[in-house]
Amino acid sequence: VDVLHQSNKVLSLFDTPIPIAPVHTNDELENIDVECFSQLEIKEDCHSLTCNFTELDLNNTNINLTICTIIENRICSTMEKQEGTYFLYFYGILSPKDVCVVLESNRPYCRSVEVTHIVKPETPFGINITFRKDANEYFIQYTTPHSKKKYLKDKLIHELAYRQENGTWETIQSQYLRVKLLGKSLQMGASYEVKVRSKPNGDYFKGIWSEWSSSEYFQIAAEHPIKKSTDLVVVITTVGFILLFVTLVLILTFWKTRIKPVLWPKLPDHKKTLEQLCKKPKKNFDISFNPESFGYVHIHKVDGIQAKAEVECFLQPSAPLDADVSEKVCNGSDMKTRLSAVDKSILKLPVTYGGIWPSDTLSGHLCETHPSMLNESSNGIPYKVCSSNGTQLYNCGPMTHSSSSEDPTVQPRSGPLNTNTVSLIQPNNGVRSSNKDEAYVTMSSFCKNQ
Amino acid sequence: FSHFIPKMDFFFRSVFGILPLFIVLLPVNSSTCVMENTAVIREKYENILSHDIELLENMSEEYRDRCCRNKRHENPSAFFCNDTQEIWSLQNMACDMLKFFYKKKINKDFRWQTARVSCMTLEILHCRCDREQKNRKVCILLTQPSKDILGAQGPKKKCCQELCELKETISSLRSCWNKFEKEIAR
Numbered sequence: 001v002d003v004l005h006q007s008n009k010v011l012s013l014f015d016t017p018i019p020i021a022p023v024h025t026n027d028e029l030e031n032i033d034v035e036c037f038s039q040l041e042i043k044e045d046c047h048s049l050t051c052n053f054t055e056l057d058l059n060n061t062n063i064n065l066t067i068c069t070i071i072e073n074r075i076c077s078t079m080e081k082q083e084g085t086y087f088l089y090f091y092g093i094l095s096p097k098d099v100c101v102v103l104e105s106n107r108p109y110c111r112s113v114e115v116t117h118i119v120k121p122e123t124p125f126g127i128n129i130t131f132r133k134d135a136n137e138y139f140i141q142y143t144t145p146h147s148k149k150k151y152l153k154d155k156l157i158h159e160l161a162y163r164q165e166n167g168t169w170e171t172i173q174s175q176y177l178r179v180k181l182l183g184k185s186l187q188m189g190a191s192y193e194v195k196v197r198s199k200p201n202g203d204y205f206k207g208i209w210s211e212w213s214s215s216e217y218f219q220i221a222a223e224h225p226i227k228k229s230t231d232l233v234v235v236i237t238t239v240g241f242i243l244l245f246v247t248l249v250l251i252l253t254f255w256k257t258r259i260k261p262v263l264w265p266k267l268p269d270h271k272k273t274l275e276q277l278c279k280k281p282k283k284n285f286d287i288s289f290n291p292e293s294f295g296y297v298h299i300h301k302v303d304g305i306q307a308k309a310e311v312e313c314f315l316q317p318s319a320p321l322d323a324d325v326s327e328k329v330c331n332g333s334d335m336k337t338r339l340s341a342v343d344k345s346i347l348k349l350p351v352t353y354g355g356i357w358p359s360d361t362l363s364g365h366l367c368e369t370h371p372s373m374l375n376e377s378s379n380g381i382p383y384k385v386c387s388s389n390g391t392q393l394y395n396c397g398p399m400t401h402s403s404s405s406e407d408p409t410v411q412p413r414s415g416p417l418n419t420n421t422v423s424l425i426q427p428n429n430g431v432r433s434s435n436k437d438e439a440y441v442t443m444s445s446f447c448k449n450q
Numbered sequence: 451f452s453h454f455i456p457k458m459d460f461f462f463r464s465v466f467g468i469l470p471l472f473i474v475l476l477p478v479n480s481s482t483c484v485m486e487n488t489a490v491i492r493e494k495y496e497n498i499l500s501h502d503i504e505l506l507e508n509m510s511e512e513y514r515d516r517c518c519r520n521k522r523h524e525n526p527s528a529f530f531c532n533d534t535q536e537i538w539s540l541q542n543m544a545c546d547m548l549k550f551f552y553k554k555k556i557n558k559d560f561r562w563q564t565a566r567v568s569c570m571t572l573e574i575l576h577c578r579c580d581r582e583q584k585n586r587k588v589c590i591l592l593t594q595p596s597k598d599i600l601g602a603q604g605p606k607k608k609c610c611q612e613l614c615e616l617k618e619t620i621s622s623l624r625s626c627w628n629k630f631e632k633e634i635a636r
Contacts, residue, residue, distance in 0.1 A: 045566070071573070073590065091593050094494055094573050150501035204497040 037120040068098040119207030121198040127216040136183035483577035488634040518614030531626035544571040545579035
């Protein structure tokens, strides 16, 4: 019913005074069901009341509806009849009203109505749909005429209905004038229809739903670019995590064997190096440089074999040890100058036989420095080789002739022989290793000290 | 007959003497408000009347009050919201505001809204104005859809004593309602 075009018939005492009729029940009118709703501020400050009968056959009868106030002055007014509905403008909404059904000469049948409890809001309008790419959502805004009025401004709840083309309706309720539809919940490429209606929220004003607004239509994009980029990000992130995991596993697996030696190389350990160089031992074949571990081995004393000078060992101390004994003749002067370049720490001298003792076994023994070794450059490294009883065993001096028992500098030893290595004692300079593991292992460390 | 005179004199003195006493003892302002549930009063004020008062205040602020300073109000009691007597104070203010309904120097819409607020105040509090039958009919006249009952608009003046008085009364009414609402909300 377009209430805005109704006549201005309002509850008034002076226009058509109606005698105050007592409220009596009427058997005929008791069963008549009248439905009414009110619309607040429908015309400036004026409100409206619209009523109709649920039984249609009464439309043709001469029946009227009157609205009366229930305050001290009972003021009644007849509602205007329009095509099966009855309509009236009124002002006061603070007090309830009596809706009286008057059927010709019968006494009116009245029913009390609280106009604030039968409110039907005006229809919302102005649906606006905006697509937000970043959030992939459809932002729907709408307006209600009550936003600019006094009583129902913030007292309404709104219901938004949407559906795919000719599909089933889905609804969302909100107390605000905006609703969001997630793009992922909508079918891509489909067309959707949207409409909205309002109702009092029930805190003070109660009532019924308004009419549905006019529908709006919008199309969902065929592809969501945000979704594509999102998928790509997900894939890249997943691959990244997998690669990271694999890298971690590889690092943990090869840390000790490959990575750590490269990043933090160990200092060369000749003992271990020698062990590695050795061939794989047969079973029950012990490889050790510890003479005590060979206590069960019967070591044959080899007497008379003169150790040949290994000049090269003096001159190139960094060169790998050569276990073979070879005769070499060296010049005494050259030898001494080259000796100065030798590392002052420890000299390695491969000597096979002739009673050369390891440095640790010679500690505490009487050793005398051969004077011939000290007559040259002060940078020469004096050294001496002593036997367990203080006898000088070997030197690499000018007399390098080996296998000569007549060499006054070489004395045959009397004790067991370390056939592998010999170490030279440097009494004055150089660093003497006190740790078995760190000392250069000589070839003569197999024999026990007797 | 002469012995009746002292008796009659006594009669008249006793009867008619009491009457002035009753007149003196009668309260100046009789209560014309019916007690109403304070919760209902608060509901109606918060959901309906407060919005109309706010509209009336906005309309009042549109009028310049430069000439309203240093003006004495003729009825100072209308500006006081007495403790524990808020309903009585509101009734007085509302009834006082009804007299402006016929002041043609004031804007027609402003007068209309003033009368609406007054009538709604009286309706919520279940009060009525004892004084001035003319004012009591204003609320009935407000039911008319047309504002023609307000009459023609009078000539506008820059300064209007009545306008100043009305603005002050509106402000007092708003303050008293706020005070009363807080009181009944406890």
